[in-house]
Structures are given as structure tokens and as C-alpha cells.
Amino acid sequence: GDSVTQMEGPVTLSEEAFLTINCTYTATGYPSLFWYVQYPGEGLQLLLKATKADDKGSNKGFEATYRKETTSFHLEKGSVQVSDSAVYFCALRSGAQKLVFGQGTRLTINP
């Protein structure tokens, strides 16, 4: 079945550091790929998405590129802020209606 694997957390960085959170997937067909973010005490919010190979999703300085050849959708940001501290979830959606999530990566940014 479809699955998503994210890098183990927690991840702790200093402000203005470069961020990469790795995400790889296994899916039949051609899934859409998503990054969701969960800030403390809040629900899951869509951060960005990509619906076909080589698409780049971007939002709030975050980017991720749909790489079919490596089945990856790594999340990057050039300069993180304290306000980026949250849990980040990679997810995919193929033919079925459901989203399949990775295990989440907790990110803490220190001033």
C-alpha cells in the first residue's frame, strides 16, 4: 500500500539556519504530495503541495519539489524563524480519497 516516510525528529535549529526535512514515498499511480504544518494547540494546515512530477510547491519561504525519480518531496527553507517551530507532516494522496501521512517531524527553532 501507499506509505510516506519522514526523517526522524525532533529537529532543533538556530534562527536563520537552513532547514531540510526529508520525505520519501511509496505509491501506486501518480500521487499528489503535500506538506501540512501543525502549530502548537492548532490543527493541521496545508503548507504547500505539488500534483505532478517536477512541480515545486512553495509558501511562506518553504519549498518542496516533487521528484518522481527519487520518490521524494523534501521540505526546505533558507532561513528559519522562531515562528516556524511546529510539527511538519508529509502526506500523499493517490487515487483514493484518503491522505496517507508520514509520522511527522517536530521542529524547534531557538533564537
Place this chain on the structure above:
Amino acid sequence: EPEVTQTPSHQVTQMGQEVILRCVPISNHLYFYWYRQILGQKVEFLVSFYNNEISEKSEIFDDQFSVERPDGSNFTLKIRSTKLEDSAMYFCASTQKTGRVETQYFGPGTRLLVL
């Protein structure tokens, strides 16, 4: 901006009791979902619902679970006889259309604790 809301935000119940978790999806959305996240584990799909019918469910969604859209705005998840292992965060989500490119919009979740 329209959002999905959920009530209650927290619920504590005794094992064997029935609980109903409530969700108000975005008003023009037609497809509704429940997910859950056991502490420290992945967010897992439970069920999807469209046109007053379950359209897909996971193996987790057994006979103890049911969903209902009792009126034009609410979408509920009922657990008939709660177990300790039902303790989790439950998320409701909705979309206007179906299809792999559609974004699912999530509520803030209900944290359920079964004692």
C-alpha cells in the same frame, strides 16, 4: 477565511462509554473525513463520507465507530463503547471536490482521553 471547527476540544471519558465528536465542515464542502493521531504516532485515516454514505473506511473503523451528518452543517463521529486504545487526537477534514489534487482542510482536533 472559512474553517473547519470541532467540538469539544478535549474530552475525558470512562472506558465503555459512548462519545460523540462533532465537526462543522466548511459550508460549501461536500466530502468529509475523520482521521486520528495516537500520541507519538502517524495521523491515520478513519473514514470518508459523501452524499450521506461512507465512501471509504480503514480497518480501524470497525463496528464501534459510526459517522453521521444529522443536519446540513454537522458531521459527527460516534464511538459506541470506548476502549483505552481509542485515546487519541481526532481530526475532521473536508473538501469541496474529490480527487487527488484537492486540498483537505482540517479542523483543530478533539483530544479524547479514555480512562
